[in-house]
Amino acid sequence: MDVTPLGSVIGARVEGIDFDAPLDDATLAGLSKALLEHQVLVMRAPDLAPGQHLTIADQFGDTEVHAFFPNLGEGFERVSVLDSEQGNVASMWHSDETFLPEPPLGTLLSARIIPAVGGDTCWASTTASYEALSPNMKRYLDGAMALHDLSRTSELAYNTGNGTAESYANALLSTRRFEHPVVRTHPETGAKALFVNPVYTRALKGVAPDESRAVLEHLYAHATGARFQYRHRWQVGDLVMWDNRCTMHCVMRDFVGRRVMHRVSILGDTPR
Numbered sequence: 001m002d003v004t005p006l007g008s009v010i011g012a013r014v015e016g017i018d019f020d021a022p023l024d025d026a027t028l029a030g031l032s033k034a035l036l037e038h039q040v041l042v043m044r045a046p047d048l049a050p051g052q053h054l055t056i057a058d059q060f061g062d063t064e065v066h067a068f069f070p071n072l073g074e075g076f077e078r079v080s081v082l083d084s085e086q087g088n089v090a091s092m093w094h095s096d097e098t099f100l101p102e103p104p105l106g107t108l109l110s111a112r113i114i115p116a117v118g119g120d121t122c123w124a125s126t127t128a129s130y131e132a133l134s135p136n137m138k139r140y141l142d143g144a145m146a147l148h149d150l151s152r153t154s155e156l157a158y159n160t161g162n163g164t165a166e167s168y169a170n171a172l173l174s175t176r177r178f179e180h181p182v183v184r185t186h187p188e189t190g191a192k193a194l195f196v197n198p199v200y201t202r203a204l205k206g207v208a209p210d211e212s213r214a215v216l217e218h219l220y221a222h223a224t225g226a227r228f229q230y231r232h233r234w235q236v237g238d239l240v241m242w243d244n245r246c247t248m249h250c251v252m253r254d255f256v257g258r259r260v261m262h263r264v265s266i267l268g269d270t271p272r
């Protein structure tokens with residue numbers, strides 16, 4: 001397996017893996033190590049069928065049925081489909097499903113249909129952005145908690161006519177709302193990472209709304225700076241895996257035409 005860095009703090013290309021069969025132990029260990037080191041891995045798996053996609057993801061841990069994305073249906077509920085023609089383009093910075101008590105550990109995303117130009121995905125390293133904070137800000141955030149829920153996406157959907165009053169109300173159920181530390185410690189590397197994002201994080205706990213808004217806006221602007229990013233130009237058949245515990249990502253909504261991705265997420269643990 002060859003691992004070549006693609007960005008200065010995040011991203012690597014991994015070549016030499018045969019995805020036609022389940023991964024052997026050495027390959028699995030090599031990929032896991034590369035993921036911890038580079039946070040986002042870009043691979044080629046042009047003939048990846050949904051069943052193989054699931055088999056590979058299952059080797060990293062149990063996989064989930066996504067909280068709200070459509071999926072491939074019976075037997076393949078754990079393969080979500082992001083089809084731009086159904087309005088599913090994740091074009092705001094986020095870490096996956098942080099409104100859950102145990103957000104996913106990581107995700108494997110397979111490019112099925114890619115527009116001729118545009119539709120790149122950017123990932124940002126939240127360990128690198130945490131490291132670059134001032135000592136004063138690190139002290140301020142130490143022990144801080146934030147509330148994550150689905151109210152922002154539901155409100156946007158409702159306001160634009162893409163959601164019902166019922167879906168808006170359902171988004172506020174307690175199973176879709178959780179408090180997490182603003183700075184989490186990666187359970188495997190021990191590195192500290194910022195763990196707030198503009199899609200699901202709604203407020204810092206225990207501070208005035210103005211202060212919460214100002215601090216979160218500052219953190220989002222800081223954490224999505226170009227120096228922390230890797231930007232991927234997709235080809236059909238690319239398979240990208242990311243560590244959701246120390247990254248955020250965002251699709252560039254700068255394309256015309258259709259864009260279809262299949263995704264499988266691996267269950268994670270409680271952020272601490």
Ligand SMILES: O=C(O)CCC(=O)C(=O)O
Binds near residue numbers: 082
């Ligand atoms: O479509 C993409 O490139 C990113 C998908 C995404 O944001 C997600 O799966 O959470």
